[in-house]
Amino acid sequence: MASLKAYIVTRALLVIPTVLILLTVVFFILRILPGDPIAAMVGQKVPPEVVEKLREEAGLNKPLIVQYFEYLFNILRGDFGKSMIWGKRPVIDEIMLRFPATLELTIFGFTLSVLIGVITGAIAAFRRGSKIDSSMRIYSIVAYTLFIPWFGMLLQMLCGVYLKLLPIGGRITPGSEPTTITSLYVLDSLLTLNFNALIDSLSHIFLPALVLGIVLSGAYTRLLRNNLIDVLSQDFIVAYRARGVRERKVVKHAMKNAFIPVITLMGLQFAILLAGAVLTETTFSWPGMGTFLLERIQYRDYTSVQGAIVFYALFVALISLIVDIVYALLDPRIRY
Amino acid sequence: MMLLDVKNLKTYFYSKRGVLRAVDNVSIGVDRREFISIVGESGCGKSTLAYSIIRLVDTPGKIVDGKIVFDGRDLVKLSEEEMRRLRGKEIGMVFQDPMTSLDPLEKIGDQIVETIIEHERVDKKEAWEKASILLEKVGLPGDRVNYYPHQLSGGQRQRVMIALAVSLNPKLLIADEPTTALDVIVQEKIMDLLEDMKKEDRAIILITHDFALAADRSDKIAVMYAGWLIEFGKANKLANEPLHPYSEGLIGSVPDVWEDRDIKPMLGFLPDLIDPPKGCRFKPRCPKAMDVCDKEPPTFSVDGRVVKCWLYGENNG
Amino acid sequence: MEVKNLATTVFKIPDVEGRWMVVSGLAMVCVVLIMAVFAPLIAPYDPTKSSGDVLSSPSAKHLMGTDNLGRDIFSRIIYGSRIVLMVVFSASFLSMSIGVPLGLISGYFGGKLDRAISMLMDSMYAFPSLILAIAIAAMLGPSVINAVVAISVVYVPTYFRMIRGQTLSLKSRLFVEAAKAIGAKDMRIMGRYILPNVVTTAVVVFSLSVADAILTEAGLSFLGFIVTAPTPDWGFELSAGRPYLPAGYWWMITFPGLMVMLLSLGFALIGEGLSEIYAPRRER
Numbered sequence: 031m032a033s034l035k036a037y038i039v040t041r042a043l044l045v046i047p048t049v050l051i052l053l054t055v056v057f058f059i060l061r062i063l064p065g066d067p068i069a070a071m072v073g074q075k076v077p078p079e080v081v082e083k084l085r086e087e088a089g090l091n092k093p094l095i096v097q098y099f100e101y102l103f104n105i106l107r108g109d110f111g112k113s114m115i116w117g118k119r120p121v122i123d124e125i126m127l128r129f130p131a132t133l134e135l136t137i138f139g140f141t142l143s144v145l146i147g148v149i150t151g152a153i154a155a156f157r158r159g160s161k162i163d164s165s166m167r168i169y170s171i172v173a174y175t176l177f178i179p180w181f182g183m184l185l186q187m188l189c190g191v192y193l194k195l196l197p198i199g200g201r202i203t204p205g206s207e208p209t210t211i212t213s214l215y216v217l218d219s220l221l222t223l224n225f226n227a228l229i230d231s232l233s234h235i236f237l238p239a240l241v242l243g244i245v246l247s248g249a250y251t252r253l254l255r256n257n258l259i260d261v262l263s264q265d266f267i268v269a270y271r272a273r274g275v276r277e278r279k280v281v282k283h284a285m286k287n288a289f290i291p292v293i294t295l296m297g298l299q300f301a302i303l304l305a306g307a308v309l310t311e312t313t314f315s316w317p318g319m320g321t322f323l324l325e326r327i328q329y330r331d332y333t334s335v336q337g338a339i340v341f342y343a344l345f346v347a348l349i350s351l352i353v354d355i356v357y358a359l360l361d362p363r364i365r366y
Numbered sequence: 367m368m369l370l371d372v373k374n375l376k377t378y379f380y381s382k383r384g385v386l387r388a389v390d391n392v393s394i395g396v397d398r399r400e401f402i403s404i405v406g407e408s409g410c411g412k413s414t415l416a417y418s419i420i421r422l423v424d425t426p427g428k429i430v431d432g433k434i435v436f437d438g439r440d441l442v443k444l445s446e447e448e449m450r451r452l453r454g455k456e457i458g459m460v461f462q463d464p465m466t467s468l469d470p471l472e473k474i475g476d477q478i479v480e481t482i483i484e485h486e487r488v489d490k491k492e493a494w495e496k497a498s499i500l501l502e503k504v505g506l507p508g509d510r511v512n513y514y515p516h517q518l519s520g521g522q523r524q525r526v527m528i529a530l531a532v533s534l535n536p537k538l539l540i541a542d543e544p545t546t547a548l549d550v551i552v553q554e555k556i557m558d559l560l561e562d563m564k565k566e567d568r569a570i571i572l573i574t575h576d577f578a579l580a581a582d583r584s585d586k587i588a589v590m591y592a593g594w595l596i597e598f599g600k601a602n603k604l605a606n607e608p609l610h611p612y613s614e615g616l617i618g619s620v621p622d623v624w625e626d627r628d629i630k631p632m633l634g635f636l637p638d639l640i641d642p643p644k645g646c647r648f649k650p651r652c653p654k655a656m657d658v659c660d661k662e663p664p665t666f667s668v669d670g671r672v673v674k675c676w677l678y679g680e681n682n683g
Numbered sequence: 684m685e686v687k688n689l690a691t692t693v694f695k696i697p698d699v700e701g702r703w704m705v706v707s708g709l710a711m712v713c714v715v716l717i718m719a720v721f722a723p724l725i726a727p728y729d730p731t732k733s734s735g736d737v738l739s740s741p742s743a744k745h746l747m748g749t750d751n752l753g754r755d756i757f758s759r760i761i762y763g764s765r766i767v768l769m770v771v772f773s774a775s776f777l778s779m780s781i782g783v784p785l786g787l788i789s790g791y792f793g794g795k796l797d798r799a800i801s802m803l804m805d806s807m808y809a810f811p812s813l814i815l816a817i818a819i820a821a822m823l824g825p826s827v828i829n830a831v832v833a834i835s836v837v838y839v840p841t842y843f844r845m846i847r848g849q850t851l852s853l854k855s856r857l858f859v860e861a862a863k864a865i866g867a868k869d870m871r872i873m874g875r876y877i878l879p880n881v882v883t884t885a886v887v888v889f890s891l892s893v894a895d896a897i898l899t900e901a902g903l904s905f906l907g908f909i910v911t912a913p914t915p916d917w918g919f920e921l922s923a924g925r926p927y928l929p930a931g932y933w934w935m936i937t938f939p940g941l942m943v944m945l946l947s948l949g950f951a952l953i954g955e956g957l958s959e960i961y962a963p964r965r966e967r
Contacts, residue, residue, distance in 0.1 A: 051806040059818055059836075171955060175947040177898055179905050179921050180940025183928055191931055198929065265466040271422055272461075273454035273481045273530060283469055290471070298809070305813035309902050313925075323814070324906060327821045339818050346809055362514040363470060 034358060041354050045347050050102075052343040057101055060336055061094065068332060087114060088332045110337035115329050121337035125319065129341070130213035131201055132318035135242070135310065136303055137214075138235050142243025143299070147250020148292070152285065154251065155258035166251055173248035178306050182241045182313035189237060199315035202231045238314040242306050246299055253295055257288035290361050297353040301346055367438065369537060369569050370396040370419070375432035377411075377418045384640040388414040388427065390593035393665075396569050398537070401561070403572045403580030403601070405616065406590035409636050412573045415590070416540050419571075420457050421449050437537065455485045458531030460541040460560070464523035464548070468515040474501070474526050475511030478533055485534050500529040504559060521552035525559065532563055539563055542573045557583060577616045581605035589613045592637055592647040599671025609673040611654050646676065701959030704952040708890075711949030715942070719764040728755035730762040731913040738932050748934035750920075751927060756934060759915040760942055766916040767946065770830050770909065771896045775889060777835035782842025783885055787873050789843070790850030801847070808840035812895075813902050820908040830909040834899055838892045845888045849881045883961050890954035897947040917943050 068084050085091050088111075089100060104111065110121035154166035190198035197203070201215060208218040208227040216235065219228035261267065261284045270280045308320030315321070319338060326334035358364045377389040388411045396402050404412045417423045419434055421441060434441040437456065441449065453459075461467040469477060478497035482488060488496070498508030504525040515523060524544060531539055541560055545553035561583060564570050574580055580587050581601055588598040589612065597610040608614045634651035637643055643650055645660040652659070658676045666678040718725060727746075728734040733753035734745075741748040747756040785804075789797045807815070816833040823829035853859060854877070862872050903909050904918030912923075917939040924935030 047802070048806060048809075051802055052810065055803070055806055055810070056818070059815070060822055171951050172944075172948060175894060175898065175944050175951050177901050177918075177921075177940050177943040177947070179902075179918075179925075180936060180943060183921065183925065183936045183940070187928060187931070187933055191929060265461055265463055266469045268422060269459070269461055269467045269527070269530075270469070271453065272420055272459040273484070273533075274450045274452065275454075275480060275484050276450065279480070279484075283472070286471055287469070301809055301811045305811035305902075308811075308813055308817065309905065312906065323817065327817070335818070335821060339814065342814055343810060346811065350809065361471065362473075363516050 037358050037364065038355055041358075042351060045351050048350070049344065049347045052347060053102060053105060053340060054098075056336070056339050056343055057098055060339070061090070061097065084114065084332070105340055110340065111333040113334050114331045121334050124334065125322065125337060125341050128317060128319050128322040131316060132304075132307055132311070132320065134214045134216060135235065135238055135316060135318060136300070136307055138216075138239035139242030139246065139307065139310070140296075140300065140303055142239055143246035143303070144250055144292070144296070146243055146247035148254050148285075148289070150247065150251040151254025152258060154255040155262065155288075158255075158259055163255075166255065170248035170251040173244050173251075176245050178241060178245055178309040179313045181245065182238065182310060185237050185241060186314070196233050196237055198237075201234055201317055202227065203234075206230050238310045238316055241313075242303060242310055245306060246303055249295060249299060250292060253292055254288055257291055258284060261287045286360075290357070293353060293357045293360065297350040300349045300353070304342060304346065368395045368435075369398045369400075369437060371433070371435040372415075372419070373433040373435070375415070375418060375434060376430040377414050377423055377427060378430050379427045381426060381640070386639045387593045387642070388639065389418060391432075392590070392593075392595045394588055394595060394598060396538070396571060398569055399564060399567060400586065401564055401570045401572070401584040402586045402588060403574055403584040404588045404590060405574060405577050405580045407636055408575060409639075410590045411593040412590050413542055416459075416542050416571065416573050419540065420453050420459060422453075451485065454481055454531075454536070455534045456536050456538065458534070458536040458539045460524070460527050460531045460539065460544045462543040462546055464520050464527050467527055468523055470515055472514075473511065474513050474515065474518075478511070478530055481530055481533050496533070500533055501526070503532075504529040505555075520548050521556065524548060524552075524556050528556075528559060528563065532566070532568070535566065536568065538569045538571065540571045540573070543575070544572070545579075546575075577605075589616065592642060593639055594647060594674055595672075596648070596674045597671065599669075603669070603671065609668055609671060609678065610648075610675045611652050611677070612648050615651075701956040704956030704959070706956075708949045708952030708954075708956060711945050712953065715764050715768065715946050715949070718761050719768050722761045722765060726755075726758035726761040728758040730754060730758040730915045734758075738927065738935075741934055747938045750923065750935055754913075756920075756938055759920060760917065760938055763915040763917045763920065763939065764942070764946075766827065766904075766910060766914065767897060767900055767943075770827060770834065770900050771893055774831045774834035774900075775838065775893050775896055777831065778838035778892070779842050779885065779889060781835070782839040783846050783881070785839070786843040786846030787850050787877060787881070790847035791854060791869065791873055791877065797847075800843070804840040804843045807836075808844065812837045813899055816899055816903055817906065817908065820903055825908045825911070827909060830900065830903055833903065833908075834896055837899060838896060841892045842885065842888055845884050846881050849884050850877055853877050853880055883957075887954050887958045887961070890950045890957065894947045894950035894954060897943060897950065901943045
């Protein structure tokens with residue numbers, strides 16, 4: 031187990047260059063691109079003095095290299111700057127108000143996508159060559175090409191407008207929020223045994239999470255199918271059977287082996303999930319990071335926009351670290 | 367009564383091109399505590415025969431006809447669940463490639479324990495103790511139960527495979543080319559270990575393409591060619607005076623460091639089993655082919671051996 | 684049968700599994716291409732002017748109904764195909780013309796340069812593509828040209844990674860070694876020996892990344908980063924129709940979204956089919 035610790039430490043150290051590069055990329059995109067971000071965001075109608083003042087506030091009037099190091103240094107201290115609107119609250123505080131909603135949505139969407147992908151992939155693999163197999167293949171392509179706002183609205187229309195089963199937007203019915211512990215409504219409702227809030231928050235999260243889950247499941251369907259077919263033909267599966275191990279357990283071992291490469295896919299899929307979440311949040315009026323980012327772009331709040339994007343970058347780096355650690359925990363070949 | 371009595375077994379593979387007769391009308395008997403080798407070129411049907419015995423022939427393969435009487439029961443007639451309970455418990459199997467025959471994600475101990483628990487009512491702790499005793503029996507330190515397969519060498523893994531195969535003390539052990547994937551030095555040790563397993567009141571079937579190895583280790587040898595069993599008898603007799611021209615050819619193509627003789631490589635290739643030659647399947651390669659060989663030869667008994675060749679027709683008939 | 688013969692003889696697509704994907708994908712893409720090219724001939728009405736009652740449901744007069752301003756949705760969809768195709772194609776060619784040479788150079792020369800470019804590309808690749816595009820589009824301001832820039836930046840790493848990988852494996856192949864041995868210049872080796880061998884990969888990556896770029900374009904347009912009213916663009920139509928959804932006006936969003944999927948699916952099928960044809964997986 032000592033080597034597992036060593037692996038985790040090494041992997042965690044690798045986050046540092048990744049984060050630095052990501053932050054640099056974000057910096058370059060936000061400052062180096064042709065054009066003046068403030069002017070572009072504010073538009074032409076504002077007098078130049080105001081633009082100049084805004085530039086000063088955002089720290090954009092200093093030499094680039096100074097800006098870069100100030101930016102890095104502040105982020106490492108957890109200082110994302112102050113919002114340019116509404117009482118100039120620290121950006122990080124505002125992000126923290128919105129982040130739990132996105133976290134909750136992505137956790138549910140992610141879990142659903144893996145679940146749907148693994149089930150459909152396994153069905154395809156066990157029926158390989160059949161009609162079911164080819165329809166799963168088509169499913170995996172079609173699911174990926176579903177346009178999230180469209181798919182989301184169709185479901186809203188079906189479940190919300192016509193069947194009147196589920197709410198079509200928001201995170202929870204105002205007033206029925208559970209006592210805040212983690213700010214994840216479903217989890218908080220469970221922790222406080224508030225079943226009204228639980229049902230209410232689940233009914234709100236179901237559709238947006240399902241949209242994300244289905245759209246992202248296609249990649250897992252394909253990967254798991256191919257892996258499982260590969261694993262099922264391997265010698266150790268025949269060897270299990272030759273020792274009289276029950277088929278149910280053989281399948282369990284096969285699934286575990288087929289699942290390992292799926293974990294590597296999860297890191298990449300999570301980035302796609304976050305991007306999809308921006309569209310899902312907009313479609314379902316979900317008060318998360320995505321809607322925050324878009325709002326602030328509209329209000330021309332440059333520091334908040336920068337803060338949100340930096341936060342996304344850090345989140346992506348953290349997730350890829352977690353994925354790698356989970357991988358090591360499950361695959362002994364990495365660990366030792 | 368014999369431990370294993372295979373009678374007129376036919377295992378065919380069904381493909382788009384036609385029916386491949388991988389095992390065609392093979393009869394072979396194995397006594398208790400007997401070490402039998404099944405020898406032949408790759409593709410002759412020897413592995414299919416082995417997999418037929420434990421009924422693990424992969425689709426599109428199927429046992430079409432015949433009996434496999436093991437310890438008084440016809441395995442062909444058993445239900446899938448009865449067969450599962452028999453696998454591992456009464457017939458153990460060792461595979462060709464130890465690098466791929468162990469689950470890479472499970473500890474050695476877990477794999478042994480799972481096998482034991484599937485067949486016997488023992489608690490986990492007991493099974494774990496048994497696992498390390500088993501490893502010691504195959505010449506590995508008992509603490510290797512905590513290792514993962516990738517931490518062991520090929521030879522060590524094959525020892526683990528043998529430990530797994532004998533973990534429930536089966537009466538029959540089938541080893542499919544157990545040393546082919548290993549270094550020469552390790553091969554000897556694994557063969558010694560395999561022979562050791564015979565001491566525990568156990569019969570062994572060794573599937574191999576290596577005639578010298580078979581002659582060296584086994585009591586009896588069965589030679590297969592193109593899905594047919596063409597000669598079967600005592601190892602020393604078969605090795606010294608082979609009856610079938612193919613057996614002769616097999617022995618002739620084995621280099622021998624002690625005897626100064628020319629190696630005679632066999633000419634030609636194994637025939638296409640979907641469309642085999644008419645009559646004797648060895649005829650196109652046979653140096654002693656006769657006119658009568660256009661008909662399929664019956665199996666003759668000569669000198670306590672069985673041989674499927676017209677050469678012995680006149681003597682006996 | 685007709686389609687099959689056409690596929691074999693005219694387009695020289697081998698008769699293997701995956702061909703039906705290419706054929707049906709091409710069919711979908713062609714429908715949209717024809718729509719875009721002959722928009723004025725096909726569209727029954729002016730897409731930017733009212734041509735009937737507001738929010739009328741699909742009928743013989745208005746095949747896909749009308750929107751909140753009484754404009755014909757069918758006509759808007761036909762004209763909308765022009766913006767999507769223009770943005771996506773220009774962006775994809777731009778990313779290809781940056782990503783492919785970068786991948787070739789990086790993979791061929793290796794060393795520090797390769798490591799630096801790879802690290803940059805990998806971290807861009809790891810970043811959520813739509814958010815990256817939103818950031819760029821927000822900094823540049825909403826416009827068609829800026830959307831092209833934003834989308835093209837997003838897909839450079841996709842081309843880079845695939846081409847670099849291929850170049851690495853080709854570099855050590857015998858014919859490249861032989862060319863080096865007879866003293867061919869690096870530029871010549873890359874252009875003459877490596878580039879032709881990565882063309883297939885580039886084509887596959889192109890169709891797959893176009894499939895993705897269509898969704899990114901629609902997303903950006905939906906969020907208001909590409910066109911402003913009254914210009915028709917599929918993604919934008921959805922955001923216009925969204926307020927009318929609770930009242931049950933389904934046609935305002937159904938048809939534009941369907942078109943986004945059709946076009947994206949078409950390219951995805953072409954890419955999938957091609958990769959199956961040119962790199963067949965072992966089927967057991």
